[in-house]
Amino acid sequence: MMVGGLFASLGMILASFSTSIIHIYLSTGVITGLGLALNFQPSLIMLNQYFSEKRPLANGLSAAGSPVALCCLSPLGQFFQYQYGWRGGFLILGGILLNCCVCGALMRPLVAPKILKSSLKELEQDNEEGTEKKKPKAKLLDFSVFKDCGFLIYTVAASIMVLGLFVPPVFVVSYAKELGNEDTKSALLLSILGFIDIFARPTCGVIAGLKWVRPRCVYLLSFALIFNGITDLVGSQAKDYGSLVVFCIFFGISYGMVGALQFEVLMAIVGTEKFSSAIGLVLLMEAIAVLVGPPSAGRLLDATHNYMWIFLLAGSEVVLSAVVLATCNFLFIRKDSSESADTLENITVTQVCSKPPDMNDEEEKGAREEQEKETKKEVIKALKEEVEADKEKVEEARPESVTVDSQEVERFLKEPQQNGDMASSPETCL
Numbered sequence: 001m002m003v004g005g006l007f008a009s010l011g012m013i014l015a016s017f018s019t020s021i022i023h024i025y026l027s028t029g030v031i032t033g034l035g036l037a038l039n040f041q042p043s044l045i046m047l048n049q050y051f052s053e054k055r056p057l058a059n060g061l062s063a064a065g066s067p068v069a070l071c072c073l074s075p076l077g078q079f080f081q082y083q084y085g086w087r088g089g090f091l092i093l094g095g096i097l098l099n100c101c102v103c104g105a106l107m108r109p110l111v112a113p114k115i116l117k118s119s120l121k122e123l124e125q126d127n128e129e130g131t132e133k134k135k136p137k138a139k140l141l142d143f144s145v146f147k148d149c150g151f152l153i154y155t156v157a158a159s160i161m162v163l164g165l166f167v168p169p170v171f172v173v174s175y176a177k178e179l180g181n182e183d184t185k186s187a188l189l190l191s192i193l194g195f196i197d198i199f200a201r202p203t204c205g206v207i208a209g210l211k212w213v214r215p216r217c218v219y220l221l222s223f224a225l226i227f228n229g230i231t232d233l234v235g236s237q238a239k240d241y242g243s244l245v246v247f248c249i250f251f252g253i254s255y256g257m258v259g260a261l262q263f264e265v266l267m268a269i270v271g272t273e274k275f276s277s278a279i280g281l282v283l284l285m286e287a288i289a290v291l292v293g294p295p296s297a298g299r300l301l302d303a304t305h306n307y308m309w310i311f312l313l314a315g316s317e318v319v320l321s322a323v324v325l326a327t328c329n330f331l332f333i334r335k336d337s338s339e340s341a342d343t344l345e346n347i348t349v350t351q352v353c354s355k356p357p358d359m360n361d362e363e364e365k366g367a368r369e370e371q372e373k374e375t376k377k378e379v380i381k382a383l384k385e386e387v388e389a390d391k392e393k394v395e396e397a398r399p400e401s402v403t404v405d406s407q408e409v410e411r412f413l414k415e416p417q418q419n420g421d422m423a424s425s426p427e428t429c430l
Helices: 002-015 021-050 055-063 065-097 099-105 118-131 143-147 149-165 167-178 183-208 214-235 241-270 275-304 307-345 349-353 361-397 406-414
Strands: none
Touching: 002 021, 002 065, 002 099, 021 055, 021 065, 021 099, 021 275, 055 065, 055 183, 055 241, 065 099, 065 183, 065 241, 143 149, 143 275, 149 214, 149 241, 149 275, 149 307, 167 183, 167 214, 167 241, 167 275, 167 307, 183 214, 183 241, 214 241, 214 307, 241 275, 275 307
16 A cells, blocks of 8 residues: 555656656556555455444445545645646645555554463364364465356446446536536536535445345445436436536435445455455456446547437446346345355354355354354363362262261351352353
């Protein structure tokens, strides 16, 4: 992430010295694009490692940073252009992007929590020595995610989605200028869109974290995509500035929902171990689609000279992606998930100890809990046997000639006895 911040800043600084459009393509497109990629993907991977239970809310809050920049950079870019020119604007943006290095420096590795005490660690080490196997080397890019039907469905739907998702923010300003509005007033539309988006993403993250909603996040994402596509279709009929403002409000809501949910759904599909490879492959496919979507819309605008058609095309593509995602998930994934749930209920201790490499997060979590329970039971059983052995020794040491009065025994049992000091251990207490 810190190297990415340096690349992103360097590209903007070099762009300030450009003498042709090719130089800007290479500096802002290639160098800055590489730097931002090195920032974006690792941040998502770290987020997936930091959070589990409240991950949807964390996704929503972290994704809210994007609309903050969208809300501020549009008027800020206008200000830079008027005050310092486009060269000075690129130079200042390069300085701002250096803060990515600071954000990367704040990312810290997690320390694994101590689950069991020292008395249990020895037992775990013995179990590990008996079942230790040679682990395969970690792959930089795991293509086995393509064997996952859910990942394939998500990748196809996401590729269709980005064909039209980014078209309205690219063309809404020029659309407003076409209707006769001045530059500053037209650029304000992106600020409105970003301001609504700031609140939409965390709110959607809270909703996605609800117990009833979280297992069905894929359908919530499908709803958000349909909402976004219909907004594009209706917004294609805008004829004045007021209607464009209304369009930006609803587009900001739907766009924020998609931004908060798309990576949360991917995390839920592939799990923690394969997420780093999955997000890289998905972003690769989305990048290819982005190279096709907005330029194709621009060519359509050049051919028709009417913004209505590009908004209609974008809305149709987003709605199609929602239909693909929801329909394929309902037909092909629901049965598989129910079967995996039945299998998870029948997991034995032997299966837990020899977990297959393709086990998903839910199975891994259940297996780990079962293993901990079995370990605790073994420790408790050992303590009970030790107590029984001590009782037998006491019985053997008691003289046979000793006679005990029954009333004295009953009184002895009723009186509170003072036990010796004992270290409390939650893992071994009943």
